[in-house]
Amino acid sequence: MRALLWFKLDLRLDDHPALQAGLEAERLLPVFVLDPALLQESEFGSRRLGVHRARFLLESLAALDGALRQRNSHLLVIQGTAEQVIAQLVDQFDLQQVLTLEEIAPHERAQLARVQRQLGNIPLRQAAGNSLLRAEELPCPSNQLPQVYSQFRSLIEERLPVFQPDPPPKRLPPLPEGAQQLLQAVPTLSQLGLGEPLSVAASRFPFSGGEAAAQARLRDYLWEGQGVRQYMHSRNGPIGSEDSSKLSPWLANGSLSARRAVAELRRHEAQFGRNDSTYRLWLELLWRDFFRWTLLRHGSALFKAGGVPATARAPQQLDRRFDSWCHGRTGMPLVDAGMRELAATGFISNRSRQVVASFLVNDLQQDWRFGAAWFEEHLIDYDPASNWGNWAYLAAVGSDPQRNRAFNALRQARAYDPEATYVSLWLPELRSVPQHLRHTPFLLSHLQLDALNYPRLEQIPEAWRPYLTSVA
Incomplete structure (x- = not known):
């Protein structure tokens, strides 16, 4: 058998079912296709692939090529x-055949269908994708899964799955003759027309793309530093490199298998014991899977203004306030700091x-889909299911919309940045403001704000009043 192994966002050798299927081939051609359309503007005015995610992707591709070279193969990257x-x-x-992983998002599933049509009689074999749970491991057909996360979690945990990921192969079949x-x-990045991003000293974590970096972070977080044991209490911190697992970028582009992450988490718990923090990390990984199965079930409905229930509750307007939000110039420091860090x-x-998304939807009353698209362009851990699922959930147009997900931004600032450390880090113009006023510069006079070159908040929400007293 002579096969093509089509890598997409599954840029690893560990726990890769399509790669495992290709080990029996006489010749195997690993390929990644970089579509220039990703760099064009979408219907929401954002690119699907921005400079930071592109950098992380290219680093991951280079790392994958290096790992393949160590195993008698190469990665062919073609635009x-x-x-x-x-x-x-x-x-x-x-x-004689093409091997790849299955997809869950409508755009990617349509792409698979187009490839199969173009191949004609050549089979396109799809192995289990990047989900934590595989279809045969679900307690019921995917279209019958609960649409509320708590019910989904209870159903899965009734029969807690055991994950046994396949290790990476030591050697691969050679390339076809002439492929070299x-x-x-x-x-x-420059060749893609994006340019190099500036190095930012304030960056919370030095992310590097690729499977080796993913495995190193997994080892450090679970075994060497054991930051996972404090995850429950640290995960909302806005600055520290150990506040959370930071595994999401590698999970998003497939440099890390979710099944490997959970298998290592279970091994950690077997050796050091389970606590609230290790359990919470499991729940967050399960949230990721919940969104994936939700996307598979509802398809393109998740990307519409009314979301899964097709309601009109979410605002659909778009005005200059959206641009202010994008560029961190709303006048709400915690929101602006988050957008500038992004x-x-x-x-x-x-x-x-959650804070910046809620502010866009609930305070600025802007169309949530444009915010989701802005995140798609900029987040290095962009994942269609988690990104659009979280945005729809917060905008109350998801599959579990009954809860009010509006965040009081000033209350959040007091709770999670009480010393205004995060705001001071990303908003240098406010560093000269007394610390107790850095979350509420809108209380300053117009002359003072103009001198700082910081925008004035247009309106102070009534819900913020209880959190204004501590600034006097």
Whole structure:
């Protein structure tokens, strides 16, 4: 058998079912297709792939190529559309099948269908994807899973699954004859027309793409530093590098298998004991899977203004306040700090994401889909199911919309940044303001704010009143 192994956002050798299937091939051609359409504006005015996520992707591709080279193979990275590139390679090297992982998002599933049509009689074999749970491991058919997370969790935990991920192979089949001539270096950001991002000293964590970096972080968080044992109490911190697991970027582009992460978590618990923190990390990984199965079930409905229930509750307007939000110029310091960190690094904490998203939807009354698209462009851990699922959930248009997810931004600031350390880090113009006023500069005079070159908040929400007293 001569096969093409099509990598997408599964950029690892560990626990990779399609790769395992390709080990029996006589010749195996690993391929990644970089579609230039990802760099074009979407219907929401944002690119699907921004500079930070692109940097992380290119680093992951280079790392994957290095790992393949150690095993008698290479990664062929080609720019173009998958349906054209893959069909051409199959024809050029007389390959007999294409191996890849299954997808859950509508855009990616449609792409798989186009590739299969272009291949004609050549089979496109899809192995289990990047979900934590596989279809055969679910307690019921996927279309019958509960649409409320707490019920989903209870159902899964009635029969707690055991994960046994396959280790990476020591050696791979050789490339097809002549494939070496097509090999070239992974493109740079400049070659993609993006330019290099500036190094930011204030960055919360030095993320590097690739499977080796993912495995190193997993070892450090679970075994060497054991930060996981404090996760329950530290996970909402906005600054510390050990506040949370930081595994999400590698999970998002598939440099780390979710099944490997949970298998290691279970091994940690077996050796050191389970506590509230290790259990909470498991619940967060299960949330990721819940969103994946929700997306598979509802498809394109998740990307519509009315969301899964097709209601009109979420605001659909868009005005200049959206641009102010994007660039961290709303006049609410905690929100502005989060948005500036996102633009500068491609990452913000989960708590910050909820605060800035809630502010856009509930305080500024802007269309949630544009916020989700802005996150898609900038987040290095962008994942369609988690990103759009979380935004829809917060905008009350998800599959579990009954809870009011509005966040009081000033209350959040008092609770999670009481010394205004985070705000001071990302809003240098406020560092000269007395510490007790850095969360409420809108209480200063117009002349003072103009001198600081910081925008004035247009309206102080009534719900903030109880949290204004401590600034006097």
